[in-house]
Amino acid sequence: MTRESVLKDLKERFKADIVEVFDKSDKRVYIEIKPESLVKIANYIFYDLGARFNIASGVDIRHHIEILYHFTIEDINLLISLRVRLPRENPQIDSLAHSFEGANWIEREMHELLGIKFKGHPDMRRLLLSDEWPEGVYPLRCDYKEWDKDAIRDRGV
Amino acid sequence: MAKTIVPIGPYHPLQEEPEFFMLTVEGEKVVDIDVRVGYNHRGIEKLSEMKTFDQSTFVIERICGICSTSHPFAYTRAVEDVIPVEVPERAKYIRTIIAEGERIHSHLLWLGLAGHFLGYNTVYMWVWKLREEILDAMEILSGNRNNYAMFKPGGVRRDIKAEDIPDVLKKINSIVPTLEMLLKAIADDPVLHARTKGIGVLSKEEAINFSALGPTSRASGVARDVRRDSPYGAYDKVEWEMIVTENGDVFDKVVVRILEVLEAVKIMRQCLQNLPVGEIDLNIKDIPPGEGIGHIEAPRGETFHYVRSDGTNRPVRHKVRAPTFMNLPTYKATVVGETVSDATIILAAIDPCYCCTERMAVRNTKGKKLYNGEDLIKLSQRKTERLREKYKC
Numbered sequence: 001m002t003r004e005s006v007l008k009d010l011k012e013r014f015k016a017d018i019v020e021v022f023d024k025s026d027k028r029v030y031i032e033i034k035p036e037s038l039v040k041i042a043n044y045i046f047y048d049l050g051a052r053f054n055i056a057s058g059v060d061i062r063h064h065i066e067i068l069y070h071f072t073i074e075d076i077n078l079l080i081s082l083r084v085r086l087p088r089e090n091p092q093i094d095s096l097a098h099s100f101e102g103a104n105w106i107e108r109e110m111h112e113l114l115g116i117k118f119k120g121h122p123d124m125r126r127l128l129l130s131d132e133w134p135e136g137v138y139p140l141r142c143d144y145k146e147w148d149k150d151a152i153r154d155r156g157v
Numbered sequence: 158m159a160k161t162i163v164p165i166g167p168y169h170p171l172q173e174e175p176e177f178f179m180l181t182v183e184g185e186k187v188v189d190i191d192v193r194v195g196y197n198h199r200g201i202e203k204l205s206e207m208k209t210f211d212q213s214t215f216v217i218e219r220i221c222g223i224c225s226t227s228h229p230f231a232y233t234r235a236v237e238d239v240i241p242v243e244v245p246e247r248a249k250y251i252r253t254i255i256a257e258g259e260r261i262h263s264h265l266l267w268l269g270l271a272g273h274f275l276g277y278n279t280v281y282m283w284v285w286k287l288r289e290e291i292l293d294a295m296e297i298l299s300g301n302r303n304n305y306a307m308f309k310p311g312g313v314r315r316d317i318k319a320e321d322i323p324d325v326l327k328k329i330n331s332i333v334p335t336l337e338m339l340l341k342a343i344a345d346d347p348v349l350h351a352r353t354k355g356i357g358v359l360s361k362e363e364a365i366n367f368s369a370l371g372p373t374s375r376a377s378g379v380a381r382d383v384r385r386d387s388p389y390g391a392y393d394k395v396e397w398e399m400i401v402t403e404n405g406d407v408f409d410k411v412v413v414r415i416l417e418v419l420e421a422v423k424i425m426r427q428c429l430q431n432l433p434v435g436e437i438d439l440n441i442k443d444i445p446p447g448e449g450i451g452h453i454e455a456p457r458g459e460t461f462h463y464v465r466s467d468g469t470n471r472p473v474r475h476k477v478r479a480p481t482f483m484n485l486p487t488y489k490a491t492v493v494g495e496t497v498s499d500a501t502i503i504l505a506a507i508d509p510c511y512c513c514t515e516r517m518a519v520r521n522t523k524g525k526k527l528y529n530g531e532d533l534i535k536l537s538q539r540k541t542e543r544l545r546e547k548y549k550c
Contacts, residue, residue: 025241027387028450052381053368054452055483057463057476068463070450074386079450102368102483128195139203140474 003076006049014041030068032083038069039094045071045080046100053102054079058110060142065091065116092117113140158183163497165504167196178488178504185496190488205475210236210310210444210466217462217477218304223266226259227455228477229308231462234389234451236310239444239466245436248312253390254428255299255307256453257421261329262291263456264414264421267508271411274501275352276538280339287332294328297321312438322429329422340415347548352541353408357491357503360405367487370480371458372413373507377405383454390453395427407506414508444470455480457508481507501537 007029011018017037022030033041045051054070069082086093095118096103107118108127115138118124126133138144163180175196181189201220205213217228230252237244244252265288272280292302298317299305307313343349359369364377374381380401384392400416402409446468452461458480465474484507492503 025238028238030448052365054459054461055463055476055478057474057478059465059474059476061473070461070463072386072452074381077387079387079452081450100368101363101366101486101489105482105486106478126195128198130195130198139200 001049001073001076003078006073006076006078010041010045013044017041027077028079028081030081030083032085035084035086035093038082038084039096039099041082042069042071042096043099045073045082049073050075051080053096053100056103056106056110058114058116058140060088060114060140062088062142064088065114067093067110067116069096086116090117091115092119094119095121097121097123112138114138115141160188167193176485180492180497180500182497185498187492187495187497187500190492192485192488194485202475202477205477206472209470210472213472213475214309215306217475218306218308220477221479222303223263224259224455224457224460224479225304226255226308227453227460228462228479230256231451231453231455231460232464232475232477233308233310234453235449235462235464236441236444236451236466238449238451239447239464240441241449242311242439242441244312244439246433247316247435248437249389250391250428250432251313251317251437252308253392253395254317254425255295255305255313256390257425257428258291258295258298258329260421260456261332261418261425262288262295263508264418265291265332267505268411268414271502271505274505274534274537275349276541277349283335283339287335290328290332294325297325297328309438310444311441312436314438316437317429317432322432326426326429329425333419333422336415336418340412343411343415348541348544350408351544351548352499353411353502354406355404356407356499357495357506358404358406359487359491363487363490364405367490368483369458369487370483371454371456372410372417373458373484373487375399375401376409376413378403383452383459387452391428392424395424395431397424407502410506444468457481458484484508497533498536498540501533 011021014037017034019032019034024030046053051071051073054072056067056069058065058067065086065088067084071080084093093116095107097107098120105127107121108124110116111118111124112126112129161182163182165178165180167175167177177193177196179191180187201216205216208216214229214232217232218225220228265284269281269284272278272284295305296302298321299307299315307315359373359377361378364374364379378401380399382399385399397420400413400420402413444466446466448465450463452459460480461478463476464472467473487507488504492500495503
């Protein structure tokens with residue numbers, strides 16, 4: 001297994017699902033894919049290529065919400081980041097938590113901080129935010145305003 | 158048998174991170190576990206978006222008191238990956254020295270506390286005395302016992318003086334004989350074997366499925382170490398071994414950590430002896446638009462930072478993933494099926510934040526309190542006493 005063979009294999013196998021491949025450097029490659037084919041590609045990378053799931057990172061870039069799923073193939077020192085773009089109004093995508101346990105928590109985190117819905121997640125409770133946090137307020141969205149300034153001031157912060 | 162709920166946590170003054178565990182037990186046996194985090198959610202990712210790239214280094218240094226080097230290390234590497242640049246050789250060596258010093262003191266801290274939980278308070282006192290030597294060495298190198306503030310995007314902030322190196326070498330070498338003796342003592346002690354062997358086993362398949370990291374995965378036979386897989390700093394220029402054991406129980410996690418301390422001493426010694434001369438900083442002025450990823454091997458596993466820049470002097474997005482985020486959910490695989498008196502050490506074995514374990518309180522389902530945290534530590538220590546009498550040592 002080499003870096004080139006892995007990338008070639010991915011490009012051929014998922015020709016219809018890949019939107020764009022950005023070959024950043026020896027150790028990093030960003031692959032933009034269609035959201036509906038995420039589970040298929042992630043499973044292939046995790047199980048067949050023997051990659052490790054690093055983490056996913058969501059970001060709100062005004063026009064849409066973007067999620068990057070980072071995988072490392074340790075043998076060839078390659079970090080593959082799968083990029084999906086979701087509409088900002090109703091961002092939803094299939095959950096990876098059934099495929100491998102490592103994706104469970106980060107999806108809960110992105111759900112509450114960015115308001116992304118993960119279809120089929122087994123346990124979509126809050127992970128980080130407190131129970132008093134209002135519904136529908138997502139702190140990592142770019143239009144987030146401090147939701148209740150008075151409450152924070154009252155606590156002397 | 159009636160099920161009882163054991164809430165553990167969430168706050169303890171010893172710890173940097175509060176967590177809450179809800180154990181469901183049948184008699185002595187744990188049948189289910191639920192974890193809640195977020196009691197100390199400080200919004201550092203959001204805060205980092207409001208700081209400049211340079212200021213962020215100081216903010217994220219304060220994410221964790223014990224891993225205060227791993228986060229700036231991963232972050233600066235992520236920023237350097239945006240540009241992309243390679244830092245000067247001397248800066249790489251200095252970064253490696255600081256990172257390994259942190260690994261030594263973090264592992265020793267864990268070892269001491271693990272000894273305390275098992276009722277080996279002598280180990281606790283000894284090991285924490287050794288840790289003082291390392292903290293002193295770090296003070297010589299950086300001026301601080303912790304939160305070293307050595308890192309900046311493009312290099313390091315402070316040089317290592319040649320006249321300090323002999324003192325530092327003497328201090329780090331002084332811990333080796335005691336650790337070797339400790340290793341032999343652990344290998345010979347039947348009580349310790351009875352308390353830790355075969356307890357809280359994380360199988361290789363589970364370690365891969367949970368994407369476990371660092372000593373937690375290496376004790377389960379998953380040979381994964383960012384220092385080896387994706388070399389950074391000076392790790393590809395010095396001699397060292399990756400420690401991997403097969404059983405995945407608490408005993409193996411102890412052994413992996415002690416051996417890693419010895420390897421870290423080796424790495425530190427070589428780096429100090431072969432420190433190249435030259436610049437320590439690139440003086441980066443502008444960060445272009447783009448995205449970068451930095452991941453390094455912290456004491457507990459891989460720390461992962463993702464930075465996205467839009468060409469201004471602030472990051473648009475800064476994602477921080479600490480190793481415990483991936484290691485913590487493995488409790489589901491390790492604690493279920495074990496007894497309550499072993500839960501303390503299994504929960505401690507992945508080296509999370511300890512707050513939880515000392516705040517244990519056993520309640521029945523009506524909420525009547527039966528045991529508090531100290532009682533549970535006593536429970537764990539009494540088990541060791543019983544075993545000691547059994548093995549007569």
